[in-house]
Amino acid sequence: MSPVITSFRRAAPMSRSLAGTLFAAIVGGLLLAPPIKAANAGETHVALAANFTDAAKEIAESFAETTGHQAVLSFGSTGQLYNQIAQGAPFDVFLAADAERPARAIAEGYGVPGSAFTYAIGRIVLWSPDAAMVKGAETLRGGDFDKLAIANPETAPYGKAAIETLQALGVYEALRGKLVQGNNIAQTFQFVETRNAELGFVALSQLMGMQNGSRWLVPQDLYQPILQDAVLLSSAEGNEAAKAFVDFLKGPEARAIIEAYGYGTEASVN
Incomplete structure (x- = not known):
């Protein structure tokens, strides 16, 4: 079979002014285009103590902008949320209003050993x-x-x-x-x-x-310190978005938001 040959004529050289116009249009289009999210962006479901509502919403927005991952937030009392976790609720991360229940979650097999940490100190x-x-x-x-x-x-x-x-x-x-x-x-x-x-x-x-x-x-010597601990739940060990949220919560950007809402942090206390 004879090869297929396509004939073409060389295009006339583009004028500098036209080239500049096209270049400006391309750059302008790129600037106006919405940012491309990471291909591996994921989603994590976070159970949070109700006192942390406003701070958590701001942290979730910053987390999404920074990582491309989405944090779906569910609020309630610490005890109620723990009961839901124990009954199999599909949460990945638990932000309690105490240190007791995250420790208990690890002890009872719901939390990842070694993942608990204090994210805020309430007043x-x-x-x-x-x-x-x-x-x-x-x-x-x-x-x-x-x-x-x-x-x-x-x-x-x-x-x-x-x-x-x-x-x-x-x-x-x-x-x-x-x-x-x-x-x-x-x-x-x-x-x-x-x-x-x-x-x-x-x-x-x-x-x-x-x-x-x-x-x-209220002076803090009138009540036990309200150490609010977070824990990565066992069901989320393979969820990269959940791990990223925990890491973000430990970082300086989240810490600044937490302190702006009147909480102490281990970094601000130590």
């Missing part, structure tokens, strides 16, 4: 939308209110810290009849914000940027 605040309500510990000793909101101390470490504070001040028995419990610290905040309770113990992170009302930052 509690006695807060009221009423600018004249909170005047420090004396507000609690006076008891001149009908309802004091706290998170459920059985499932929420911030609620446990609130009880410890009341006990340390010697007012728990006098006030226990006035306590109303939220399922988690987010619901507790809503109770106070909507004035279903005159005041309540909330997370400092929930008040960042807010100027209204009155508050008392």
